Every structure is written in structure tokens, then in C-alpha cells.
Amino acid sequence: MRIVAQALAAKAQEKTHSISPDATVFEAISRMAEKNVGALIVQELDHLVGIVSERDYARKLVLLGRASVATPVSAIMSTPVITVTPKESTQRCMQLMTQGHIRHLPVVEDDKVIGIVSIGDLVKEIITEQRDLIEHLQKYIRGE
Structure with a gap:
């Protein structure tokens, strides 16, 4: 069974992006676009306080007619945050x-965010696990 640490290793080149709860939503959306990510970790003094996603932006700002330049991230971020450890299974x-209708999970170790996994990352890991299992079974059947 594959674990989150393997998904993070596959993303070794990628940095986890974060923003302050006091930053504006406009800054958050700009950073997401610049970094080509769908969510940002919201941290205050290296402490995880929330997560903000494109979905939060659409549902909690746009649909309510708020202005992104005047609204702080803290007003639309999701909290409490569901987190996992690197040892959690995919x-x-x-x-x-x-269950949580979410697309991003922060990975926390020793109370510190060490990464984030998306639904896409997990699908890749599950596909890899299934491919490895099929390959193993084919070798077994062939007597290798």
C-alpha cells in the first residue's frame, strides 16, 4: 500500500506555497495563478491556521459579491484544516x-507543514500502485 510520503517524493521539485491570513484574497488568487496551484496553506508565524482554495474564492467571495482586494484571506479560508501525516495511506x-468534499490535504509532521497533496497526486499514486500490482501478478503467473 502506498503512502503520502511517496506522493510527496514524486513531487520533490514542488514547493508548498502559503499565504498569511491577513493577505488579501486578490493576493492569494494571484499567487495561485502564478504558481499554477489550486490552493494555498494559510500560515501565521509558521503555524497552520487554514487553507484557501479556488473553490473558497468562488463560493465565499464571488457568489456573495465581495471584493477580492478588500477581503482578507481569513474571511474565506477553510478551517479547521483536515491534515494527514506522511505515513497515511493514499x-x-x-x-x-x-467525505470532506475537499481536493487538497496538507501533510503535517511534528506540527509543521511539510507538503500538500491534491486529489490528482493521489490518483497518480493509486495508478502507480495498481500498475505495480499488475506487473507483479504477471511475473508470478509467468513463473519469474
């Missing part, structure tokens, strides 16, 4: 995402 992460 299957469990998919369950958490399905």
Missing part, C-alpha cells in the same frame, strides 16, 4: 477527501 487520504 487510500485513507482519498476517503478523507471524499
Whole structure:
């Protein structure tokens, strides 16, 4: 069974992006666009206080007619944040995402955010796990 640490290793080149709760929503959306990500960790003094996503922007700002330049991230961020450890299974992460209707999970170790996994990251890991299993079974059947 594959674990979150393997998904993070596959993303080794990618940095986890964060923003302050006092930043404006406009700054958050600009950073997401610049970094080509769908969510940002919201941190205050290196402490996880929330997560803000494109979905939060659409549902809590745009649909309510608020202005992104005048609204702080803290007003639309999701909290409390569902987190996982690097040892969590990808299957469990998919369950958490399905149950919570979320697309991003911060990965926390020793009370510190060490990464974030998206639903896309987990799908890649599950596909890799299934491909490895199929390959193993084919070798077994062939007597290798």
C-alpha cells in the first residue's frame, strides 16, 4: 500500500506555497495563478491556521459579491484544516477527501507543514500502485 510520503517524493521539485491570513484574497488568487496551484496553506508565524482554495474564492467571495482586494484571506479560508501525516495511506487520504468534499490535504509532521497533496497526486499514486500490482501478478503467473 502506498503512502503520502511517496506522493510527496514524486513531487520533490514542488514547493508548498502559503499565504498569511491577513493577505488579501486578490493576493492569494494571484499567487495561485502564478504558481499554477489550486490552493494555498494559510500560515501565521509558521503555524497552520487554514487553507484557501479556488473553490473558497468562488463560493465565499464571488457568489456573495465581495471584493477580492478588500477581503482578507481569513474571511474565506477553510478551517479547521483536515491534515494527514506522511505515513497515511493514499487510500485513507482519498476517503478523507471524499467525505470532506475537499481536493487538497496538507501533510503535517511534528506540527509543521511539510507538503500538500491534491486529489490528482493521489490518483497518480493509486495508478502507480495498481500498475505495480499488475506487473507483479504477471511475473508470478509467468513463473519469474
